[in-house]
Amino acid sequence: MRPNTKRLLPDTFTMLLVGAMLLASLVPISGEPAEWFGIATNIAIANLFFLHGVRLSTDTVVAGFLH
Numbered sequence: 001m002r003p004n005t006k007r008l009l010p011d012t013f014t015m016l017l018v019g020a021m022l023l024a025s026l027v028p029i030s031g032e033p034a035e036w037f038g039i040a041t042n043i044a045i046a047n048l049f050f051l052h053g054v055r056l057s058t059d060t061v062v063a064g065f066l067h
Contacts, residue, residue: 010018029037051061
C-alpha cells in the first residue's frame with residue numbers, strides 16, 4: 001500500500017514562511033528601513049487579526065479595496 005505523497009509535502013504557505021525566515025537570516029535589515037518594516041509588520045498583523053475576527057471573505061475584502 002503506497003502512502004499518499006501529497007499529504008507528506010508541505011503546503012505553499014509553509015514553504016513561503018520558511019523562505020522568508022531564510023531570507024531574513026541571510027539579509028538582515030537595519031537602520032531606518034527596519035523601522036518602516038516594523039511599522040508595516042504591525043499593520044499587517046493587525047489587519048490579519050481584524051479580518052479573521054470579522055470573518056470577511058477574501059473576495060469581499062478585495063472588492064472593498066478596489067471600490
